[in-house]
Amino acid sequence: MNLRDRQRAFASALFTGTVPEGVDPRGMAVHANNYRSQLVACLRDSYEKTALWLGDGVFDAAASRYVERHVPSSWTLDAYGESFIPFLEQAYPADDEVAELAWLDWHLRRAFSGPDADTIGVGDLAADDWDRVEIDFVPTLRFRPVRSNAVAIWRAIADGVSPPAPVAVEQGVGARVWRNGLSPQFASMTADESACLDLALTGASFGELCDYLGRTHDQERTTRIAGGCLGAWTAEGMIRGLRR
Amino acid sequence: MSHPSPIPFHGFGLGLRIPHYTDFLEAPQPIDFLEVISENFMVDGGKPLDVLMRVREGYPVALHGVSMNIGSSDGVDSHYLRRLRRLAERVDPLWVSDHLCWTGIDGHNSHDLLPLPYTGEALDLVADNVHAAQDALGRALVLENPSTYLAFPETAMGEAAFLRELCARTGCFLLLDVNNIYVSATNHGFDPDDWLERLPLDRVRQVHLAGHSRGRDMLVDTHDAPVPDPVWALYARFIERLGDVAVMIERDDSIPPLPELLAEVAHARDLADAARQHVA
Numbered sequence: 001m002n003l004r005d006r007q008r009a010f011a012s013a014l015f016t017g018t019v020p021e022g023v024d025p026r027g028m029a030v031h032a033n034n035y036r037s038q039l040v041a042c043l044r045d046s047y048e049k050t051a052l053w054l055g056d057g058v059f060d061a062a063a064s065r066y067v068e069r070h071v072p073s074s075w076t077l078d079a080y081g082e083s084f085i086p087f088l089e090q091a092y093p094a095d096d097e098v099a100e101l102a103w104l105d106w107h108l109r110r111a112f113s114g115p116d117a118d119t120i121g122v123g124d125l126a127a128d129d130w131d132r133v134e135i136d137f138v139p140t141l142r143f144r145p146v147r148s149n150a151v152a153i154w155r156a157i158a159d160g161v162s163p164p165a166p167v168a169v170e171q172g173v174g175a176r177v178w179r180n181g182l183s184p185q186f187a188s189m190t191a192d193e194s195a196c197l198d199l200a201l202t203g204a205s206f207g208e209l210c211d212y213l214g215r216t217h218d219q220e221r222t223t224r225i226a227g228g229c230l231g232a233w234t235a236e237g238m239i240r241g242l243r244r
Numbered sequence: 245m246s247h248p249s250p251i252p253f254h255g256f257g258l259g260l261r262i263p264h265y266t267d268f269l270e271a272p273q274p275i276d277f278l279e280v281i282s283e284n285f286m287v288d289g290g291k292p293l294d295v296l297m298r299v300r301e302g303y304p305v306a307l308h309g310v311s312m313n314i315g316s317s318d319g320v321d322s323h324y325l326r327r328l329r330r331l332a333e334r335v336d337p338l339w340v341s342d343h344l345c346w347t348g349i350d351g352h353n354s355h356d357l358l359p360l361p362y363t364g365e366a367l368d369l370v371a372d373n374v375h376a377a378q379d380a381l382g383r384a385l386v387l388e389n390p391s392t393y394l395a396f397p398e399t400a401m402g403e404a405a406f407l408r409e410l411c412a413r414t415g416c417f418l419l420l421d422v423n424n425i426y427v428s429a430t431n432h433g434f435d436p437d438d439w440l441e442r443l444p445l446d447r448v449r450q451v452h453l454a455g456h457s458r459g460r461d462m463l464v465d466t467h468d469a470p471v472p473d474p475v476w477a478l479y480a481r482f483i484e485r486l487g488d489v490a491v492m493i494e495r496d497d498s499i500p501p502l503p504e505l506l507a508e509v510a511h512a513r514d515l516a517d518a519a520r521q522h523v524a
Contacts, residue, residue, distance in 0.1 A: 001398060002365060004349070014354055028394075030459060073353055115288040182290060
């Protein structure tokens with residue numbers, strides 16, 4: 001057997017839990033155990049709060065099913081759990097908070113070692129023509145709409161207090177994750193803020209955000225919401241610059 | 245391509261792990277160098293790199309990888325090597341090491357250190373891969389002997405002979421993991437002293453000392469326990485023959501408070517001093 005065939009047969013056996021031809025099954029058992037236990041441990045590490053929410057037994061069972069179906073391909077183990085969020089969405093279709101907790105876990109971890117960026121302060125918020133200003137966000141920023149109170153659950157687990165019961169939240173509400181300096185952050189967003197962030201991330205100008213808000217709010221409220229978003233995003237270290 | 249000159253003896257060090265970041269950032273510790281897992285720092289930014297660069301101000305650092313996949317029929321991954329080179333340029337490490345193993349094929353990655361059949365074909369392949377990696381990194385590689393749990397029927401030579409020939413063909417250096425030798429020798433029933441006898445000792449750049457656990461059928465390289473007495477005994481015999489070589493305590497799991505590991509570093513230093521006096 002040439003080396004490529006040997007390695008293909010060995011890898012196939014490792015991923016399927018079998019023993020390749022001519023190999024001591026006792027030694028193969030060590031590698032099979034290393035492979036599976038390391039991947040389950042990796043998922044538990046990447047999805048720490050999700051694991052605490054589900055409980056060790058339930059989480060490990062889900063992780064083992066994921067490992068059976070997903071062979072790692074990246075050079076870094078950190079990337080292994082990338083498809084675990086849609087896997088949990090399918091596994092827990094009636095429990096929105098599970099995949100949403102996992103989304104927070106995953107993106108907070110990504111933000112932890114994501115690209116660095118300098119940010120502007122509230123004092124840098126100046127423009128001659130705000131209508132045309134586009135917002136340049138830090139590269140670690142991610143957001144998603146949420147259907148549950150996963151943000152409050154995640155925060156309670158992190159604080160070591162009893163988490164609230166899962167409940168549905170208003171349609172359009174969202175969550176955002178980013179890194180401020182060296183510290184990963186997360187926050188929930190109202191439906192208005194969530195829509196504004198979605199627009200801003202696709203390149204909409206500040207004027208276009210106001211136009212969007214103006215469809216459902218009067219001018220005073222539109223100005224207050226848009227200004228509030230910009231002020232909060234700046235103060236919380238989400239903006240690295242304004243494109244004028 | 246020209247490789248930088250070998251960096252000489254760097255004393256007695258420790259593998260840097262997260263629970264000890266604060267210890268190293270807040271006060272000087274009695275060690276000569278630190279080793280970090282390369283992949284943990286081959287990231288875009290954030291706290292890991294910030295910590296590493298602050299630690300680097302106080303200590304020489306060696307980069308030790310687990311994913312170079314140097315023994316794979318796929319060849320080396322240029323994307324991985326570019327990231328590693330970027331890290332090395334940032335850190336200016338003592339050296340860059342990985343393992344004599346393969347981790348995956350056909351684009352898959354087991355994230356385990358998988359054994360190679362020690363054949364002429366494997367030697368040709370690994371030598372080609374080492375050349376490619378050294379060219380991509382612009383420096384000589386340091387390769388570690390892994391713990392092994394099985395052998396292949398097509399094996400044609402011993403691990404030490406394989407390493408000797410690999411060093412001769414590529415100019416790479418060796419990281420001698422004494423625990424791994426003990427684990428492999430116990431599992432396969434060979435004499436570790438005989439193994440060392442066949443190794444090109446002048447190519448050994450670094451020594452790892454670690455612990456292992458006893459599995460159902462064999463010893464397993466878990467690196468989650470103190471260095472056990474048989475590994476200390478083997479190290480005491482080896483260090484007499486190795487002379488001045490960098491020695492490091494490696495703990496990857498069940499990480500104890502730093503003073504426990506510093507005591508192991510001190511013991512490694514004492515044994516090396518005793519060996520030096522014995523030889524003199």
